[in-house]
Amino acid sequence: MNQYKYIKEFYLISRINEENIIVQEVDIKEWGTVYIYIVEKNESGFYIYKASGIADKPINFDDLHYITLAECEVKELFRKIK
Numbered sequence: 808m809n810q811y812k813y814i815k816e817f818y819l820i821s822r823i824n825e826e827n828i829i830v831q832e833v834d835i836k837e838w839g840t841v842y843i844y845i846v847e848k849n850e851s852g853f854y855i856y857k858a859s860g861i862a863d864k865p866i867n868f869d870d871l872h873y874i875t876l877a878e879c880e881v882k883e884l885f886r887k888i889k
Contacts (some may be wrong), residue, residue, distance in 0.1 A: 811841050813865040820868050821856055823847055835862045853875040 811833045818825060823874045830846040831836075832888060841862040847854045860866035876884070 811835060811843070811862065814843075816865045817843060817858065820866070821845075821858070821871050821873070823854075823856065824849065839863065839868070851875065855883055 814833065817823075819854065824847070827847045827849045829848050830844070832842075832844040834842045834844075836842070837872055839862045841860055843856070843858045843866070845854075845856040847856070853876045854873055855876070858866045858871045860870050
């Protein structure tokens with residue numbers, strides 16, 4: 808995972824609790840774009856976050872996209888994949 812110096816700010820704007828992260832991928836491309844993918848699990852289910860921006864700046868809230876899946880939906884998804 809590449810180092811993105813604004814990752815803590817990203818957690819704040821997206822309201823991610825670091826303790827609940829189960830998958831995180833931060834990819835900084837050589838042309839200066841950062842891509843962030845995070846899966847968080849909490850009592851409501853799973854949140855899947857995706858964001859992109861300029862690597863030397865904090866990501867704006869408008870560049871953040873996420874979906875919420877209940878645990879039963881995730882189980883059904885994996886059942887269908889198998």
